Amino acid sequence: MAMKLKTRFLVDRVYISPCSSANQEIQSRDFESTFDISKLEGVVGTTQDMISYIGITSKVSLVVLDFAGLTTNVNDLKQFLLDMPNIVNIIVDQTPKKNQVTMFSRDQLLNDQEKINQFDCRTNCIQRSK
Numbered sequence: 001m002a003m004k005l006k007t008r009f010l011v012d013r014v015y016i017s018p019c020s021s022a023n024q025e026i027q028s029r030d031f032e033s034t035f036d037i038s039k040l041e042g043v044v045g046t047t048q049d050m051i052s053y054i055g056i057t058s059k060v061s062l063v064v065l066d067f068a069g070l071t072t073n074v075n076d077l078k079q080f081l082l083d084m085p086n087i088v089n090i091i092v093d094q095t096p097k098k099n100q101v102t103m104f105s106r107d108q109l110l111n112d113q114e115k116i117n118q119f120d121c122r123t124n125c126i127q128r129s130k
Contacts, residue, residue, distance in 0.1 A: 001065065002042030009063045009091065014043050015050035022068040026080045027051060054084050061089040066097065067119045074120045081110055092118075 002014040018035035030046035037043050045053075054060050064070040070090065071077050081087060087106055094100045102118075109116045 002040065005063060005065075005093075006042060008095075009093070011063050013045075013050075013053065015045050015047060015053075016040065016043050017047045020047070022072040023076075024071075025073065025076045026071055027083070051084070054086050058086055059088050060084075060086045061091060062087060063091045063093060065093050067092055067094075067121045069093075070119065072120055074116050077116060077119055078110060081106055 002016075005011045005014055016037065017029045018037070019033045020029040026047065030048050033046055035046075037046065062070065069092075071080075089106065090104050090109065092102045092104070094102065104115055
């Protein structure tokens with residue numbers, strides 16, 4: 001999946017959250033993860049590493065696989081965006097399920113409840129290609 005993100009969206013860095021649920025607070029994820037990410041090709045870190053990177057990098061666009069790939073907790077997403085002013089866009093890749101990619105600006109997600117509510121979406125697992 002990391003390589004697909006790099007080729008499809010030309011992302012520079014891929015982060016994973018190996019030990020969290022979709023509704024868990026983003027900023028509390030992966031503190032005590034024992035998962036060895038060095039075994040995964042193209043992955044540079046966990047959620048905590050991503051948060052550190054966002055904090056020191058201007059104009060960050062996040063690309064996530066499906067809405068639940070980031071979070072299903074709308075209130076936490078709003079707080080995350082308030083805490084991370086360097087995030088300018090979130091791009092949601094739904095090509096495996098709907099053949100669709102959606103881009104949201106920071107302002108859209110902070111000011112349009114209908115747009116941010118799309119992240120409150122988890123109904124069942126999505127089958128990914130192998």
